[in-house]
Structure formats: C-alpha cells, structure tokens
Amino acid sequence: xxxxxxxxxxxxxxxxxxxxxxxxxxxxxxxxxxxxxxxxxxxxxxxxxxxxxxxxxxxxxxxxxxxxxxxxxxxxxxxxxxxxxxxxxxxxxxxxxxxxxxxxxxxxxxxxxxxxxxxxxxxxxxxxxxxxxxxxxxxxxxxxxxxxxxxxxxxxxxxxxxxxxxxxxxxxxxxxxxxxxxxxxxxxxxxxxxxxxxxxxxxxxxxxxxxxxxxxxxxxxxxxxxxxxxxxxxxxxxxxxxxxxxxxxxxxxxxxxxxxxxxxxxx
Amino acid sequence: xxxxxxxxxxxxxxxxxxxxxxxxxxxxxxxxxxxxxxxxxxxxxxxxxxxxxxxxxxxxxxxxxxxxxxxxxxxxxxxxxxxxxxxxxxxxxxxxxxxxxxxxxxxxxxxxxxxxxxxxxxxxxxxxxxxxxxxxxxxxxxxxxxxxxxxxxxxxxxxxxxxxxxxxxxxxxxxxxxxxxxxxxxxxxxxxxxxxxxxxxxxxxxxxxxxxxxxxxxxxxxxxxxxxxxxxxxxxxxxxxxxxxxxxxxxxxxxxxxxxxxxxxxxxxxxxxxxxxx
Numbered sequence: 001x002x003x004x005x006x007x008x009x010x011x012x013x014x015x016x017x018x019x020x021x022x023x024x025x026x027x028x029x030x031x032x033x034x035x036x037x038x039x040x041x042x043x044x045x046x047x048x049x050x051x052x053x054x055x056x057x058x059x060x061x062x063x064x065x066x067x068x069x070x071x072x073x074x075x076x077x078x079x080x081x082x083x084x085x086x087x088x089x090x091x092x093x094x095x096x097x098x099x100x101x102x103x104x105x106x107x108x109x110x111x112x113x114x115x116x117x118x119x120x121x122x123x124x125x126x127x128x129x130x131x132x133x134x135x136x137x138x139x140x141x142x143x144x145x146x147x148x149x150x151x152x153x154x155x156x157x158x159x160x161x162x163x164x165x166x167x168x169x170x171x172x173x174x175x176x177x178x179x180x181x182x183x184x185x186x187x188x189x190x191x192x193x194x195x196x197x198x199x200x201x202x203x204x205x206x207x208x209x210x211x212x213x214x215x216x217x218x219x220x221x222x223x224x225x226x227x228x229x230x231x232x233x234x235x236x237x238x239x240x241x242x243x244x245x246x247x248x249x250x251x252x253x254x255x256x257x258x259x260x261x262x263x264x265x266x267x
Numbered sequence: 268x269x270x271x272x273x274x275x276x277x278x279x280x281x282x283x284x285x286x287x288x289x290x291x292x293x294x295x296x297x298x299x300x301x302x303x304x305x306x307x308x309x310x311x312x313x314x315x316x317x318x319x320x321x322x323x324x325x326x327x328x329x330x331x332x333x334x335x336x337x338x339x340x341x342x343x344x345x346x347x348x349x350x351x352x353x354x355x356x357x358x359x360x361x362x363x364x365x366x367x368x369x370x371x372x373x374x375x376x377x378x379x380x381x382x383x384x385x386x387x388x389x390x391x392x393x394x395x396x397x398x399x400x401x402x403x404x405x406x407x408x409x410x411x412x413x414x415x416x417x418x419x420x421x422x423x424x425x426x427x428x429x430x431x432x433x434x435x436x437x438x439x440x441x442x443x444x445x446x447x448x449x450x451x452x453x454x455x456x457x458x459x460x461x462x463x464x465x466x467x468x469x470x471x472x473x474x475x476x477x478x479x480x481x482x483x484x485x486x487x488x489x490x491x492x493x494x495x496x497x498x499x500x501x502x503x504x505x506x507x508x509x510x511x512x513x514x515x516x517x518x519x520x521x522x523x524x525x526x527x528x529x530x531x532x533x534x535x536x537x538x539x540x541x542x543x544x545x
Contacts, residue, residue, distance in 0.1 A: 051433045071435020079429030087477045089297055089486040090426055102423030103434045105416055134481030150430065160433075 002065035004029055004158050004190040005050060010059030012045045018057065019045055020214050027190050029157065032181065032204050035194045037211035038252060043194040044080070046211070047160050050192065051077060064157055071103065076151035076189075078161040081144055081168075084136040092131040092138065092146045096121055099150030121153040122146075124186070125179045141172025148179050152187070159183060161193045165200050173200040180204070198225070199246050212252070221247070272506045277393060281513075284395045285498040287407040288455040289468060293494030294414055295452050296473035297486050298445070301425040305470045306355060307344055307446060310362040311453045314340035316387050316462035317369035318454075323383065324372055330399040334406060334454040340365060341450030345443035390461035390514040392502055403455050410451050421445065422483065459498055460514045467518040468494050475525040478532025493528075497521035 003026035011021035019042030027033055035043045048054035049061050052070035061068040063075060076099075084090070096118050101110055122131045125145040130138055135146065144164055151159055161180065165173040181204040184191045195201060198208060198221070208224050210217045212233045217224050224230075225247050230238040239250040272278050299308055318336015319329040340361060347357035373384050386394065395403075414421070423431040424441045432438040449469075456468045476489035501517030508516075 053432055070433070075433075077430060077433040079427065079433070084426075085303075087474075088301060088426065089473070089477045089481055089483050090301075091481050094483055095427065098419070098423045098427065099430065099434075102419050102431060103436050104419050107415060136481075147430075150427075 002062075003027055004031075004064060005192070006060075006062040006065070007049075008060050008062075010049065010061060011057040012042050012049060012054075013057035018214065020211055020216055021058065023059070023216055025209065025218055027158075027192065029190055030184055030188045032184055032191045032201075032206050033193070034198050034201050034205045034208045035192060035211065036196075036198055036208050039196070041211040041213075043211060044162055046209075047077075047162055047192070047194055050158070050160055051075065073154050074157045076154065076156035076159045078144075078147045078151045078159070078164050080162040081140065081147070081164065081166055083140065084138075084143060086134075086136040088134070088136040090135050091133060092127060092135050092142075092149075093118065093122065095135050095146050096131070096149045096153055100153045117153055117155075121149040124152065124183065125149045126175075139172070140168050141175060144168065144172070144176045145179055148176065148183065152183050152189070155187060155189075157189055159189050159191045161191070163194055163196065165195060165197070170200075177201050177204055202245065202247065225249070269507050277395075278502075278506065280395050280397060280400050281392045281502050282499060284400050284403050285392060285459055285502045286495060287400075287403050288452075288459050289494035289498035290491055291407045291410050291452045292456050292468040293472045293491030294411060294487065295449065296469055296471075296490045296494065297476065297483070298421060298425055299449070299469055300473040300477060301422070302445070304446075304449070305466060307341075307348070307358050308449060308453065308469050309466060310344065310358040310365075311337050311340050311446065311450050312457065312462045312465035313362055313369065314365040315450070315453050315457050315465075317365045317372060319387050319457060319462075320369055320372035320376055320384075323376055328396075328399065329383075329387065330402050330454065330458065333457045334402070334451065336365075337450035337453040337457070338447050339450070341446035341448070341453075342443065345446040348446075349439060349442055385512075386461065387457075388461045388463050389512050390457070390459050390464065390517075392459045392513045393505065395458055399458065403458065406451050407455055410448055410455075413448060417441075459501070460517055464514045464518050467514075467521040468498060471521045471525050472497070475528035478525075478528040479535065493521070493524045496524065 005027035007023050007025045010023045012019040035046055037043050049056050052068040063072060100114050100118055122128050125148045127145045127149055130142055135143060164176055177200050180191055183189060193201060202221060205221060207219060208221055210224050210233060213235060215233055217229055217233050225240050227238060227240045230240060234252060238252050241248045241250060299305060315333040315337035319333035322329050322332015343361060344358055376383055420436045421441060424436050424438045428438050453465055456465055460467055472490040472494040475493055476486045479489055480486050497517050497520040500520045501513045504516035505513040
C-alpha cells in the first residue's frame with residue numbers, strides 16, 4: 001500500500017526565490033495534516049505542487065505512487081474562499097455538479113449515476129437543505145460546505161483545502177472542520193489543509209507541517225508546536241503558549257503584517 | 268404599410284439578422300456576466316467599429332471588417348488580460364488606441380457617406396445585405412457550436428477558476444479563447460445596434476435573466492428570449508415608426524425588460540429565505 005502523498009527532496013521556488021527545500025514527507029490514507037506557517041512561506045505553493053499546477057524546482061512528488069499530474073480524479077480540491085457574487089446564476093447543486101463533470105467537453109448529458117453521486121456528496125456535508133438556493137445568497141459557511149461537497153463528489157483519495165476556515169465565524173469554522181474530518185473517516189481519504197490558524201482544527205489534525213524561513217518541521221502538534229522546536233526552526237526565540245485548548249505562537253517573525261497566530265474568526 | 272413591409276426582401280433579411288444576432292448574444296450573455304467582462308465587450312465593440320470602417324476603406328465589406336477587428340482585438344485582450352487584475356487596464360489601453368484609428372478611418376469615410384458612419388455607430392439593420400446575412404449565419408452557427416461543445420468547462424472556468432484549473436480545465440486557453448468568441452458575437456450584433464449600443468444585447472439580457480432565476484439553464488433560456496424580444500421587436504418597431512433608428516427601439520425594449528426583471532426578481536428573492544429554512 002503506497003502512501004497517498006509522497007514527497008522526496010522537494011524544493012519549491014519561483015524565479016529568483018526559493019520558498020523551501022529538501023521537503024520529504026509521506027502522508028497515509030485517512031491522515032489529517034495541517035500545513036502551517038506565516039504568509040508567503042509557501043503553504044499554497046505546496047498545494048499547487050500536489051495538484052500538479054506547478055512543478056517542483058527539485059525532488060519528486062507522487063500521488064498514490066504515480067507522478068503527480070494536473071486534473072487527477074483521485075485528488076479533490078477546495079480553493080481559497082472567495083464569496084460568490086450575489087447575482088451569479090448558479091445554485092449550490094450546480095457548483096457541486098461542476099466538481100463532477102465541469103471538466104468535460106461535449107454534449108453528453110449527466111448520467112443518473114453522476115446525479116446520485118452529486119446528491120450523495122451534498123448529503124454528506126449536510127447541505128441538502130440549501131443546495132437549490134442561489135449560491136451567492138448563502139452564508140460563507142454554507143458556501144464552504146458546498147465547496148467540500150464539490151471536492152469530494154468523485155470520492156477522492158486525497159482532499160486538499162486552501163484556508164477552508166478563513167473569514168468564517170467560529171461556529172461555521174467548527175462545522176466545516178467537522179465536515180472535512182467526517183469525509184476522511186467515512187472514505188479513508190487523506191486530508192491536507194493549509195491554514196494560518198491551527199486552533200479550529202486542533203481536535204482533528206494527526207500531524208502538522210510547519211513551514212518557516214525556508215525550512216520545515218513535521219510531526220504531531222505536541223511534537224512541532226513547542227517553543228524549542230519552533231525557535232530552532234525560525235532561528236530565534238519563539239514562544240508557544242497553550243491557553244486552555246488553544247495554541248498561541250508568540251514571536252514568529254515571518255508575517256509581513258506583524259500580527260501573530262491567534263484564535264479568532266477574522267481572516 | 269406595416270403589413271406590406273413584412274413581404275419585402277430587405278425586411279426578411281433584417282429579421283433574420285436580428286434573430287441570429289440575438290440568439291448568439293443571448294447565449295453568450297450569461298458567461299459575460301459570470302466572468303465580469305462587460306467592459307471587455309464594450310472595448311471589443313468599439314474596435315469592431317474601427318474594423319468595420321477599415322473594412323469599408325479597404326474595399327471589403329463592413330461585416331467582414333468588423334469580424335476581423337472584433338475577433339482580433341478579442342484575442343489581443345485575452346492574451347493581455349491573462350492576469351486577472353490586468354484586464355481592465357489592458358482593455359482601456361487597447362480601446363483608446365483602437366478608437367483613435369477608428370476616428371481616422373471614419374474621417375476618411377465621411378468624404379463618401381455620413382449615413383455609413385451613423386450605421387457603424389448606431390446600427391444599420393434595415394440595409395443589411397444578403398451576403399452579410401450569410402456571413403452572420405455562418406459565424407453565428409460556429410459560435411453556437413463552440414459554445415455547446417465547450418459549455419461545461421467554460422462555465423466551470425468562469426464560476427470557479429481555481430477549482431477548474433485543478434480539475435484540468437484549460438483555464439488559460441479559455442481566458443484567451445473566450446474574448447475571441449465575444450469578438451465574433453460582437454461583429455454580429457454590430458449590424459443591429461451599432462458599436463455604441465452593443466451592451467444592450469450582450470450584457471442586458473443575462474443581467475435581467477439572473478434576476479429571474481439562478482438555474483443556469485433557465486437563465487440561458489431567459490437571456491436568449493429577452494435578446495430575441497429586444498432585437499426582433501426593435502426591427503418590427505422601426506418598420507412601424509421609421510423615424511427613430513432600430514437601435515433606439517432595441518435598447519429601449521432591452522432596458523424595459525431589465526427594469527421589469529429587477530422588480531419581479533426582488534419579489535422572488537424576498538421569498539427565498541423562507542424557502543431556505545423551511
């Protein structure tokens with residue numbers, strides 16, 4: 001049984017700038033991995049490498065043992081949240097249907113089997129009550145649940161999500177996190193979530209991958225989110241404080257806006 | 268007088284041209300709205316005017332000139348606007364230069380005929396020739412065929428480009444290709460409304476339709492229907508009342524349909540929250 005994701009010696013770079021290098025990591029079926037780090041540390045770039053929309057500067061990316069390729073049906077993807085326009089002529093169910101058949105050219109009609117899968121995905125995220133409403137009129141949390149449905153409609157082995165909880169209120173964050181978690185427990189899919197704030201996901205994550213200063217650290221939250229480990233990663237004093245069930249990271253310098261990781265709903 | 272006109276050959280040609288242009292523009296309109304490209308349409312239209320004037324100057328016909336101008340500019344805008352935030356600026360830059368050329372062409376044409384200039388700007392549907400109707404039909408059929416075959420990826424790339432790209436949809440090729448389709452459609456509508464009123468058939472129909480429904484198929488049907496109503500209705504109206512140009516009637520019917528759709532749509536939307544939590 002090969003790993004769902006297998007990275008060996010991977011480097012991510014844009015012309016003139018290397019984001020990180022020598023990343024080797026295997027992700028197993030059913031694992032929930034959070035990718036953490038400040039802005040511009042290459043979290044979204046990692047997702048692009050896993051989607052095959054960007055090529056690594058070095059190393060090898062494998063999905064279920066195969067070289068990564070764009071449009072792999074075994075990978076479901078939730079892009080960064082952007083509210084849909086109020087007048088957009090699409091309902092929730094149309095968004096999920098595009099996840100299933102949106103890549104197909106030609107005039108073939110959607111089969112009954114595909115329609116079943118669409119309905120099943122909508123039910124799995126608990127969106128049946130509002131799937132036929134215009135998607136632009138739904139709340140941020142409802143839109144994100146439909147995006148999860150669009151990502152899982154093909155029953156993927158790997159679900160990638162880019163900041164799925166950003167700009168949601170605390171209640172919606174919890175619901176979307178729970179939906180992602182239930183997807184991997186019911187299907188055995190691995191889940192990789194890019195997030196600037198690990199707190200809403202703490203109950204679910206098996207491992208975190210922390211990107212900082214061109215380096216990386218991977219392990220369980222207890223292993224990685226410690227003052228010693230992050231100080232070593234950044235090369236300067238960083239303090240990790242646990243307040244009740246929240247993790248607060250103080251002194252991480254790489255966020256250009258100067259605010260720190262903290263619990264809260266704002267993006 | 269009205270009924271006897273309906274037996275005239277030029278009236279048949281005008282009605283066919285109006286119908287073809289309406290179906291093409293009504294079908295593209297929802298994509299223009301979803302992609303937020305109304306400004307690009309206006310830019311392509313003004314360059315279509317330059318192309319049409321250039322076509323007349325060069326001794327080929329206005330319709331072919333408009334097709335070359337519009338589709339060419341569509342391709343250029345597609346390439347320049349590949350990065351989303353460049354699109355408005357690129358459209359503005361190309362539009363400004365193209366209109367400059369248009370001014371030159373029109374000044375040279377004006378020595379020949381002032382009514383031609385008016386036709387380019389505001390449409391000349393009742394003087395459309397058999398050859399132009401044939402060209403319209405061929406271009407229209409080609410646009411509709413491409414639209415039908417590419418419908419789902421086009422729609423996906425327009426609504427959720429990041430997810431579409433990850434799914435393997437050629438999002439960049441669509442970003443370049445769609446403005447070319449738009450250019451072809453614009454050259455069709457140019458005959459009816461002229462360059463300055465192009466938005467009345469390419470933007471207004473779906474803007475009205477999206478107030479009435481959020482189902483993509485229903486929006487498409489409304490959009491084509493409203494475009495047909497405005498376009499064919501405008502031609503019929505100008506036969507009855509020949510003083511204002513057809514484009515005035517087309518724009519007026521189109522605008523009225525939008526106002527009615529907004530009022531009706533607000534009532535539909537006011538009902539929705541109750542349905543949501545039912």
